[in-house]
Amino acid sequence: MTVYNSLAQDTANIPNPVLPGVADAGVLHYNGEYYIGGVSTKGSFYVSPDLVNWEGPYHVFSMDNDWTEGPSADDSQIHASDIHYLNGVFHHYWSVNYWGKDHHVVHIGHAVSPDVLGPYKEPVKETWLANRIDPHLFRDKDGKLYLYMVKFTDGNTIWARPMKDPASFSGAPRYLFASLPGTWETRDNRVAEGPWVVRYRGQYYLMYNANHTSPDWGNYTLGVAQADGPMEFNHGSKYPHPVVQSNQEDLEDIYPDLLRSDPETEGSSQGPTRVSVGLFLYTADAPGENWNQLSFDDSAWLKGMPGLGSAPVKNSTTRQVRTAWKTEKLWLRKTFSVEKEKTGNLSLRIHHDGATRVFLNGTLIYSDEGRQYRHWNFDREATALLKDGKNLLAIESSAGHRSGFLDVSLFDMKDRRADDILFSPGQPNILRGPNGFEWWLIYMANKNAERRGQYINRVHFFDKKLVVDGITAGGTPGYHAVPAAPTFGDLFNGAGKAVKEKWKILSGSWKQENKELVLLSADPATALPLSQPSTHYLFEAGVKIIADHGRAGIYAWRKDEDNWMKILLDRKARKWALELRKAGETQTASYPLPDNFNYEAYHKLTVFKNAGEFRVLIDGLPAPGQYLFNPSGQPGTEFPGKGLFEKGLPGLYAEAAAAFDGILYTIGWDEFDTQITGWKTASGTIAEADSWHLSEEGIGPARKEGRHSVFKGDPVNLYEFSLQVTFAGGKEGLDAHAEAAENPAQNPNAGANPDAGAAGKAGIYAVYVDDANYIKALFDAKARQLLISGRKNGKPLKTHRLSLETSRPLYADMKYSDFIEKHFTFDSPAWINALRFSKTPHGQPDTLIEDIHRKMDIFFRQGGRWYPLDGYREIPSTHPGFEEIGFEPVRATALKLVNKQAGDHHFYTYKLWTRELFRESSHVRVVKLSDSLIFLVNGEEIFRMSHDFPASRVGLTAVNALARFNGITFFRLKSR
Numbered sequence: 001m002t003v004y005n006s007l008a009q010d011t012a013n014i015p016n017p018v019l020p021g022v023a024d025a026g027v028l029h030y031n032g033e034y035y036i037g038g039v040s041t042k043g044s045f046y047v048s049p050d051l052v053n054w055e056g057p058y059h060v061f062s063m064d065n066d067w068t069e070g071p072s073a074d075d076s077q078i079h080a081s082d083i084h085y086l087n088g089v090f091h092h093y094w095s096v097n098y099w100g101k102d103h104h105v106v107h108i109g110h111a112v113s114p115d116v117l118g119p120y121k122e123p124v125k126e127t128w129l130a131n132r133i134d135p136h137l138f139r140d141k142d143g144k145l146y147l148y149m150v151k152f153t154d155g156n157t158i159w160a161r162p163m164k165d166p167a168s169f170s171g172a173p174r175y176l177f178a179s180l181p182g183t184w185e186t187r188d189n190r191v192a193e194g195p196w197v198v199r200y201r202g203q204y205y206l207m208y209n210a211n212h213t214s215p216d217w218g219n220y221t222l223g224v225a226q227a228d229g230p231m232e233f234n235h236g237s238k239y240p241h242p243v244v245q246s247n248q249e250d251l252e253d254i255y256p257d258l259l260r261s262d263p264e265t266e267g268s269s270q271g272p273t274r275v276s277v278g279l280f281l282y283t284a285d286a287p288g289e290n291w292n293q294l295s296f297d298d299s300a301w302l303k304g305m306p307g308l309g310s311a312p313v314k315n316s317t318t319r320q321v322r323t324a325w326k327t328e329k330l331w332l333r334k335t336f337s338v339e340k341e342k343t344g345n346l347s348l349r350i351h352h353d354g355a356t357r358v359f360l361n362g363t364l365i366y367s368d369e370g371r372q373y374r375h376w377n378f379d380r381e382a383t384a385l386l387k388d389g390k391n392l393l394a395i396e397s398s399a400g401h402r403s404g405f406l407d408v409s410l411f412d413m414k415d416r417r418a419d420d421i422l423f424s425p426g427q428p429n430i431l432r433g434p435n436g437f438e439w440w441l442i443y444m445a446n447k448n449a450e451r452r453g454q455y456i457n458r459v460h461f462f463d464k465k466l467v468v469d470g471i472t473a474g475g476t477p478g479y480h481a482v483p484a485a486p487t488f489g490d491l492f493n494g495a496g497k498a499v500k501e502k503w504k505i506l507s508g509s510w511k512q513e514n515k516e517l518v519l520l521s522a523d524p525a526t527a528l529p530l531s532q533p534s535t536h537y538l539f540e541a542g543v544k545i546i547a548d549h550g551r552a553g554i555y556a557w558r559k560d561e562d563n564w565m566k567i568l569l570d571r572k573a574r575k576w577a578l579e580l581r582k583a584g585e586t587q588t589a590s591y592p593l594p595d596n597f598n599y600e601a602y603h604k605l606t607v608f609k610n611a612g613e614f615r616v617l618i619d620g621l622p623a624p625g626q627y628l629f630n631p632s633g634q635p636g637t638e639f640p641g642k643g644l645f646e647k648g649l650p651g652l653y654a655e656a657a658a659a660f661d662g663i664l665y666t667i668g669w670d671e672f673d674t675q676i677t678g679w680k681t682a683s684g685t686i687a688e689a690d691s692w693h694l695s696e697e698g699i700g701p702a703r704k705e706g707r708h709s710v711f712k713g714d715p716v717n718l719y720e721f722s723l724q725v726t727f728a729g730g731k732e733g734l735d736a737h738a739e740a741a742e743n744p745a746q747n748p749n750a751g752a753n754p755d756a757g758a759a760g761k762a763g764i765y766a767v768y769v770d771d772a773n774y775i776k777a778l779f780d781a782k783a784r785q786l787l788i789s790g791r792k793n794g795k796p797l798k799t800h801r802l803s804l805e806t807s808r809p810l811y812a813d814m815k816y817s818d819f820i821e822k823h824f825t826f827d828s829p830a831w832i833n834a835l836r837f838s839k840t841p842h843g844q845p846d847t848l849i850e851d852i853h854r855k856m857d858i859f860f861r862q863g864g865r866w867y868p869l870d871g872y873r874e875i876p877s878t879h880p881g882f883e884e885i886g887f888e889p890v891r892a893t894a895l896k897l898v899n900k901q902a903g904d905h906h907f908y909t910y911k912l913w914t915r916e917l918f919r920e921s922s923h924v925r926v927v928k929l930s931d932s933l934i935f936l937v938n939g940e941e942i943f944r945m946s947h948d949f950p951a952s953r954v955g956l957t958a959v960n961a962l963a964r965f966n967g968i969t970f971f972r973l974k975s976r
Helices: 248-254 380-384 730-740
Strands: 001-002 025-030 031-037 044-049 054-059 079-086 089-099 104-113 131-138 145-153 155-165 174-177 192-201 204-210 223-229 264-266 273-274 280-283 302-304 331-339 345-350 356-360 363-366 372-377 388-400 405-412 423-433 439-447 453-462 465-468 489-490 503-507 510-513 516-519 525-529 536-545 551-560 563-572 575-582 585-593 603-610 613-618 651-652 658-671 692-695 698-701 708-715 720-725 759-769 773-780 785-792 800-803 806-811 819-837 847-849 856-862 865-868 873-875 882-899 911-920 922-927 931-939 938-947 952-959 963-972
Touching: 001 356, 001 911, 025 423, 025 439, 025 510, 031 079, 031 423, 031 536, 104 131, 131 192, 145 192, 145 525, 174 651, 204 423, 223 273, 223 423, 223 465, 331 405, 345 356, 345 363, 356 931, 388 405, 453 922, 510 800, 525 551, 536 551, 536 651, 536 708, 551 575, 551 603, 551 613, 563 603, 563 785, 563 938, 603 658, 613 882, 651 658, 698 952, 708 759, 708 963, 720 952, 759 785, 759 931, 773 952, 785 938, 800 938, 806 819, 952 963
Parallel strands: 025 079
Antiparallel strands: 001 054, 025 031, 031 044, 044 054, 079 089, 089 104, 131 145, 145 155, 155 174, 192 204, 204 223, 264 273, 273 847, 280 302, 280 331, 331 388, 345 372, 345 405, 356 363, 356 388, 423 439, 439 453, 453 465, 489 658, 503 525, 510 516, 516 658, 525 651, 536 603, 536 658, 551 563, 551 651, 563 575, 575 585, 603 613, 658 963, 692 698, 698 963, 708 952, 720 922, 720 963, 759 773, 759 952, 773 785, 785 800, 806 911, 819 882, 819 911, 856 865, 856 882, 873 882, 922 931, 931 938
16 A cells, blocks of 8 residues: 655645546545546555545456456556445446457446445446446436536547436437637647536536647646536537646746747748747757857758657647657757846756756756656756856757657746646546535646646636636645645544544444444434534534434534534434424424435435525435525524524434444535625624625625625634625616717727726725724725735734736637637626737747737727727837737727738637736635735735734625625635
């Protein structure tokens, strides 16, 4: 058995890869632990309590059927696993991807086991379950099952099929989508694969892969489609942009490559173009002495484009061969110029198959004896070798065992240092993290020249848009913390650990054995976690009734002996029951469970307590019959009464022999739309009763004028708090203005309203102790800033005015684009004042076009109407491969590029960089650690400050602003 990353919890950032050497894999979360298996695990699983530390492998499955034989039946052919637990049975789906000389076996299989670690057996041996690869089972909120798969129709395409049960279908397959030509999805091959579906906040999200999986292409990328139902995904529901891609993609757009800044000019049908970007001089003959000196005569050397290799890979970005290499060894020279005072941190990105040495101005700076693909950041000694003006990079490289390849770039990273090369993310799994509130993406990727491994990165929802904080590794700048632990958790894995060390036993005889907490008697028994009571929390427990009758379950809330709520599985009645005791009086309601409900198996009971509201889930689905309970007396709910806003603890309860596992208790809440509740003013008045309005767009002040603040939560020391802040009210005035505008083309940006849009300030109390001790962060719509201010012991703290200006890429939105015009849509109205255009036209990687922006008319949309972007000025670009234009700030919901010449059908710009000053809807996240506060806006860390505030609450606030707050998540953090 191998243990990976056993010390990872002590590191600040995720130590990706968390499981080296494992590629296409599936992940199951069962009773608090994660199980992973797939390519390279050869029928085995690894196990982790926290997604970071993995143990294994444990062999669980080998194929034994009539449709595989010989090499196709080998354990190495168990690919793309998908693992699920349903009503006492573990289901393992996988695909065989065997392409042999005499026959092919490319099918989806299905095996089952009563135990998570197997052995798994195939219930049907005669034939496979489905064609072709990458199975994924999704269970909807109504319990219906769907199998997503990949077929080889229009390239690799994604299909879905409803299922009668986990082993049989109930309808025909439905085609969902392929990869779209001319987009990021087809950088090389027509591939859409690796589907994974998740439902959250009333929406369905399908994450998928596009492009060739091999790192030799380097284009494997993750995208997302979002829909209203599990079978409604299509081309039109895709996000225009990738959600996880190589970290080199944007790096090349932001930081200039000093070795590719001297292209040569020639004519073409598109006008003056520049080609042969960054020519190198090279020779296959051993050069004379001083060949690595600037003064050496290289006039007889050959000229070649970067990317010298012996085995071309068409449309590769990692091994793109532009110059043929047929010999055992090569020597290269490349001059470049710098101004030392204006040059920042330099990073050499180098990719080679064999032993390679790099010299700068005659001095060796880099040497490696094998295959490598990495960034090498200049150290102090290498930086000292630079000269003002012309410098020489000289390289000696040998071919590798199977091929020869050499490519090199030199980036000016300014004040940053280059990260590891992280690329080819794929085969996604999206699951809740160990604390029950976070979402995590578990997927394969590559780092530098290493083998593929499993990576994890946080998934966020900016209101209802899925965003991934990745791809990252241990050295990636910013805040990328490992998965948060629950406030209290127990997997009962500790050898011989006394139950009373973690539990308060109120009654019954409890024993920890076989990695479970077991109650062997039939007497009523209660156990409560030794933890902090709270008003808002998530509690989860695996429950199994051992006796052939009786009841067992959880306390959803317990204040004392006379005030509690229980959620119970009743084996004899074949129902689940809710019992509420308030002030000594008990009420009961029960609801039927499915006829095939297996009481002898583990079932997960989940309760979200949000103020006085309770949501009950059984096995991850809304509890049958009734799942929302609000004992505080709101209409349409069971058990009217008062008092469950009070703090309490969840716990375990049984009236018969039972077992419990996978206990999770996390203080916090997760709410959106009309589910938002429990916010109060500083005086304790419920928000909805004090000029705050709740709607499908979230919660916000009912009137614009004045200062409005509400607060929530029990005071805690460490936590994370996140939400979407949206300014409202601007669009109506903007639409009216747009309708009244006349002749908008007569003047620069005529008809557009420069004063339209957001007004006032809105944001959060990141820390709230009382009116004399707090920290708040406000979006200032007029100043287009984030203001961080506060008080300590009544005295004002320094106000930090933070610019929200950022450079952001937009991809052509193919829902609205065609060969005539290209549309670029914003997630919300945004104020912009500059655009950056790549001089490289889309699909022509070795061509540069000067004044490329002049080939297109530029429009922006405001209030549902298009306006020409006139009066712009050209701005000197710091990147030789880009042109930039500036203009007076405009509020836009979309941009449009239209080729000026009717007969010009060239696709010039697919990815457009904008200088964004302010968004009218932004995601804000604050992390309160023991000595620091971290503020993140739209996923980017924007500010850190030290603090010494005690346990705090959080709040929402608006000043002379109509704002809405939605998608609100808060959870307590544990000190590491």
